[in-house]
Ligand SMILES: Nc1ncnc2c1ncn2[C@@H]1O[C@H](COP(=O)(O)OP(=O)(O)OP(=O)(O)O)[C@@H](O)[C@H]1O
């Protein structure tokens with residue numbers, strides 16, 4: 281199995297070097313645990329390593345996600361969007377079963393073998409759109425099989441109520457995924473506890489312990505172990521965006537411009553998945 285870097289500081293050694301290429305990882309966590317952050321980090325690392333990125337959003341719109349990434353200090357995302365190396369598929373408010381069965385295969389046929397990274401954030405509305413567990417298993421299984429043809433997949437999953445992975449919404453994706461990561465987020469009064477734990481990882485050795493993590497501006501999720509604390513200022517220095525951006529154009533305007541592209545794309549009706557990378561892909 282070839283490994284690719286996850287983009288999450290401190291995680292790769294726990295996965296015997298990184299995420300297995302062409303695998304599916306499910307990241308489970310409560311609201312505020314860092315799911316969208318981890319999905320963006322994963323995609324951004326791929327872009328930095330020369331891979332393309334596909335961000336499928338089922339909840340927030342494209343503008344919100346880009347704005348959050350820019351707020352996090354990752355404005356190079358705007359350059360990747362301009363260069364059409366990063367593509368957004370806004371699937372929020374859609375009829376998911378139809379979307380997955382009909383439109384996804386057309387997209388996959390075009391992108392097959394491109395070794396991209398795909399993030400799906402969050403998978404939860406898809407689970408809720410199915411009428412029973414049988415259909416849920418079938419639909420999620422189909423979705424994983426299809427998206428893996430395009431590259432390496434990371435899906436997020438909301439955790440409701442207890443933080444011990446016993447919720448009914450997590451069962452099937454946990455079975456079907458190759459790798460399961462739990463972002464455990466507890467808050468009692470003003471105190472927040474965050475721990476990351478790898479629950480399973482097919483075809484790889486992996487660490488089994490919970491590891492405290494922080495979410496830091498400029499870096500995203502950083503695992504901070506007692507024995508092996510990360511030198512944050514050094515990481516920030518190394519991760520600093522080296523691309524210069526577009527001179528004279530504030531990020532705020534660029535976010536709005538990038539979001540407009542998405543709106544046009546969403547309105548185009550059937551065939552919009554092709555429209556997104558219009559003129560760019562040549563296979
Ligand atoms: N620019 C930032 N600087 C520092 N920390 C940030 C920044 N943006 C987000 N965070 C931290 O990340 C947390 C939210 O992370 P994220 O949006 O990835 O969570 P989520 O799991 O996707 O939540 P939800 O289920 O509500 O979508 C915030 O509550 C905050 O603690």
Ligand SMILES: [Mg+2]
Nearest residue numbers: 315316317401
């Ligand atoms: Mg989110």
